[in-house]
Amino acid sequence: MSGPNTSYDPVEVAALDPAQLDQAVQDALSAIAAAGTLDELKAVRIAHQGDKSALALANREIGALPPSAKAEAGKRVGQARGQVGAALKTRQAELEAERDERILVEEAVDVTMVPGRRPLGRRHPNELMAQRIADILVGMGWEIAEGPEVEAEWFNFDALNFDIDHPARQMQDTFYVEPADGGLVLRTHTSPVQARSLLERGVPLYIGCIGRAYRTDELDATHMPAFHQIEGLAVDEGITMANLKGTLDRLATELFGDGITTRLRPSFFPFTEPSAEMDLRCFVCRGADPDCRTCSGTGWIEWGGCGMVNRNVLSACGIDPDRYTGFAFGMGVDRALMFRTGVADMREIIEGDVRFNAQFGMEI
Known part of the structure; x- marks a missing residue:
């Protein structure tokens, strides 16, 4: 080895x-x-x-x-x-x-810099106002009813006691769907929903109708050819004008604050008798400023129409007018928005400028 x-x-x-x-x-x-x-x-x-x-x-x-x-x-x-x-x-x-x-x-971060976030969208103030009114009515125990915007002429006029020669049925006031004799119109108010609800649901009935209506008005600071309306209808045994006044006062208080009441002035509508124009106590001066620009010193602002449901309307919808009575009221959602927010020109509501919506944010 x-x-x-x-x-x-x-x-x-x-x-x-x-x-x-x-x-x-x-x-x-x-x-x-x-x-x-x-x-x-x-x-x-x-x-x-x-x-x-x-x-x-x-x-x-x-x-x-x-x-x-x-x-x-x-x-x-x-x-x-x-x-x-x-x-x-x-x-x-x-x-x-x-x-x-x-x-x-x-990778330095400036914590004082305004973040470049995408701005959040906002619901249109008209929608917010309509929802607010609906919430008030629901809180009172009422229901919300809906109906078509293209309406049968019978529901829009005949069922609501409009005579065949009534000026509102003329083409200078109403949008007719072609052909003109076809019996269809763009509803001129939300009242046809009341007639439909009486026929479909019967009585007692407490409903609010919120939606768009159409009239051949020129677009200006206070009128629109397409606008939003809220109507209320209560039909039951023993309904009186006192119930109508109390409901309007409650609605005005909820929308515009304590101390706001309504008053009724005699008027005429085919579907109510007696009828009245309802005025709203000025929410700016409460009637105490003779130089108030909002109410022109009168202390009152015109808000809408109302009255006791006409016997002919109840009969047309199959309701016994000797047993049941009711009241109805209606006002413009757009006008209520102007009152509540101080918008001076209705055209601002429909122009689509996102800055108009952004200033209102969200209501809770």
């Missing part, structure tokens, strides 16, 4: 040659210094400290050396690897510091 190779010279192994080791260290240090990012430094570490690197190969060759040569070769390889490792650690710290500093600059 042969003995150990005591004459083996580590210098003769290329991987352990001092010149080769020095060159490997210099190459590693140059690559480390040239690395500009952490990813580049990672690639340098793999190339010069990985399993296939020159320093790793030299370290593996130490195991084949005779004992007398291992110490000296191990010292040289260890110093070389330590030098490269120290350089990598230093460069790692430098690049991490540069990265952190760059992040602080590139």
Whole structure:
């Protein structure tokens, strides 16, 4: 059995040659210094400290050396690897510091800056007002009824006691659907819903009707050819004008605040008898300012029409007028919005300017 190779010279192994080791260290240090990012430094570490690197190969060759040569070769390889490792650690710290500093600059957040958020949409104030009125009526125990906007002429006029020669049935006041003799119109008020509800639901009946109506009015500051209306109808045994007045006062208080009441002035409507125009106590001056621009110093603002349901309307809908009585009232949602918010021109309501909607926000 042969003995150990005591004459083996580590210098003769290329991987352990001092010149080769020095060159490997210099190459590693140059690559480390040239690395500009952490990813580049990672690639340098793999190339010069990985399993296939020159320093790793030299370290593996130490195991084949005779004992007398291992110490000296191990010292040289260890110093070389330590030098490269120290350089990598230093460069790692430098690049991490540069990265952190760059992040602080590139990802800085100005907490005082107004956020560039997309503005939220808002419901139209007309819709908000209609919903508010509906909530008040529902809170009183009433129901909300709906009906078509393209209405049969019988429901729009005949059932509501409009004579065949009544001016409202003329084409200068009403939009007729072609053909003109087809018996269809764009409803001129929401009252046809009252007639439909009496026929479909019977009595007792307490309903509110909210929707769009159409008349051949010229568009100006106070009139629109398409507008929104709210009507109320109560039919039961023992209904009187006192019930009507109390309902209107409650509605006015809920919409415009305490101290707002209504008054009734004699008037005429085909579907009510007796009929009245209802005025609203001025919500600005409460009737105390003779120079008030809102009510022109009168203390009252015209709000809508009302009255006791005409016997002919009850009979047309199959209701016994000797047993049941009822009242009805109606006002414009657009006009109520003007009263409540101070809008001076109705055209602003329908122009579609988002700035008009934005100023109202959401009502709760």
